[in-house]
Amino acid sequence: MDNNTDTSKETGLINQKFLSLKTIVIALTIISAVLSYFIITNMNLVKSYSSKVYPGVYVLDRDLSNLSKEELHNELTTLVEKLLNKNIKVISEGKEFTISYSELEASIDFSNVENEIINFGKDFNFFKKLNLIKKPESKEFTLSLSYNEELLDNFIANISSNVDISPTNATIYISGNSISVSDEISGIKLNSEKLKEELSSKIKDLNAPEVIEITGTTDVVEAKIKAADLRTVNHKLSSYTTYFKAGPSGTNLQLAAANINNSVVMPGETFSTEKAIGPTTIENGFVEANTYVAGEVVPGVGGGVCQVASTLYNTILRAGIIPTERMNHMMKVTYVPIGLDATLADNLIDLKFQNDSDYPMVIHSYAYNGTLTIELWSNESVDDGIRYEAVSVPLSDLSADAYLHGYDANGNLVVNQYLNRSTYQPFN
Known part of the structure; x- marks a missing residue:
């Protein structure tokens, strides 16, 4: 009886061990199968x-997830x-302007961005790729416009050309001793830089x-010359008169x-005399008249305007103003003393002077009946109570020194x- 009992116990233990081993094998098989399935x-x-x-890939909030290359x-x-x-659409000063x-x-x-998007994550390791798929994080790609x-x-x-309005300067009109x-x-003016x-x-x-x-915002552009400034003009500083004959030069x-x-x-x-007179062309109303060229009197459009420059030169000298630019004629003229003339040539020779005072200066010029007065x-x-005179000191028939007294x-x-x-040169 004792032997049978021992045998039964041993058999039971063997069966239990077999069942445990089988269970382990089954469990391992399941785990392996699950792991294989997962992988x-x-x-x-x-x-x-x-x-x-x-x-999780976006461009301008547009979800591009799961798109194929062609779909992308x-x-x-x-x-x-x-x-x-x-x-x-730009609106400025009540006007509308459009452009597409x-x-x-x-x-x-977008070719570069397209390649970046399709290649994004492709060089990551397996687990990082898997994480991108199962736990995606937002990835924004940007486009650039040119x-x-x-x-x-x-x-x-x-x-600007349709909106801008140029300011209008105040003007002054002198007639005799009357000033208006x-x-x-x-x-x-359109603020073009801001726009x-x-x-x-x-x-x-x-x-x-x-x-x-x-x-399109605009800025106010003040006039350069204001009436308040011109109303300070109340005194004739100087005057000079020359005489001319009727004819093309007079015209x-x-x-x-x-x-x-x-x-x-x-x-x-x-002040630029040449610029104020303007180009001496037929289109501007000037005609052909006598001019000085290479020691000779020859026809040329605009002949005669130099007398205006010479008259103005003597006028400003008598106001105590020394010009910043002046050149005498090639040959002597008869309408001013020797050495007190000034010539002009378009884009070449000018008579200029600067206003160094604190007040505007106004040139009043009129010519009629053979008399030119500036x-x-x-x-x-402005003149500080000083009276000025231009003095010519002839050195010969063809040269002179000039002084201001x-x-x-x-x-x-x-x-x-x-x-x-x-x-000067002699006439040929």
């Missing part, structure tokens, strides 16, 4: 994204076409609406005198300034 399934999952976009290209193409199908992105030659080259900046500048320039002044009118900054920023903002609306002289009449030279400004007006405080109220010589020496 195979996830490997297939990762492999399925070898030519697809990983989850089509999606980006559609997106870019929409982004470029926009218009710009296509007119600006706007473009978005455009033709010159076309944008042209658009802004067109707006008209008020200035302020102008407006360009705003437009550039909006155009590059791919989230901008289909129609970009911007207000040119009278036109030149009219062109410089009522010219205003503000404090600190330089006056210089300003404020009564100034006398105080008692007739005392207080200014004795050498000006220059003029040398």
Whole structure:
């Protein structure tokens, strides 16, 4: 009986061990199967994204997850076409101006971004790839827009040309001793720099609406010459008169005198006689008359205007003003003393002077009945009570020195300034 009992116990223990081993084998088999399924399934999952976009990839909030290369290209193409199908509207001073992105030659080259998106994550290890798929994190790719900046500048320039209003200077009219002044009118100017900054920023903002609306701001442009300044003109500083004969030269002289009449030279400004008279061309009304060329008198358009320059030269000297630029004629003239003449040549020779006072100066010029008179007006405080004279000191028939003399109220010589020496050629 004891032997049978022992045998049964041993058999039971063997059976239990067998069952335990079987259980372990079954468990290992299940675990192996599950692990194999996990690995195979996830490997297939990762492999399925070898030519697809990983989850969580965006461009401008557009989800591009799971797209194939072809689908990605089509999606980006559609997106870019929409982004470029926009218009710009600028409103300024009640006027509206529009331009499309296509007119600006706007473009978005998305080829590089497309490659970055499709290749994103492809060089990661297996587990990192799996993590991108199962636990995706948002990955934003950006596009860049370019455009033709010159076309944008042209658009802004067109707006400016339609919006800008130039200011109107105050004017002064002198007749005898009577002075009348008209008020200035302020102008407006488009703030082109600010508009360009705003437009550039909006155009590059791919989230901008289909129609970009911007207000083109303008700035007030003050007139350079104001009535308040001109009303300080109350005194004739100097005057000089020369005489001329009727004919082509007289015609040119009278036109030149009219062109410089009522010219205003503000404090600190330089007056150009050549610029004020304008080009001496047929189109500007000048005619052919005698001129000096290489020691000879020859016909030329504009002959006679130099008498206006010479008369003005003597006028400013008598106001105590020494010109910043002056040249004598090639040959002597008869309408002013030797050494006190001034010649002109378009784009070559000029008579210039600067207003160094604190008040505007006004040139009053008139010619009729063979008499040319040019006056210089300003404020009564400008001449400091000194009376000026231009003095010619002939050195020969063809040369002279010029001086500027100034006398105080008692007739005392207080200014004795050498000006220059003029040398002339004889007539051939």
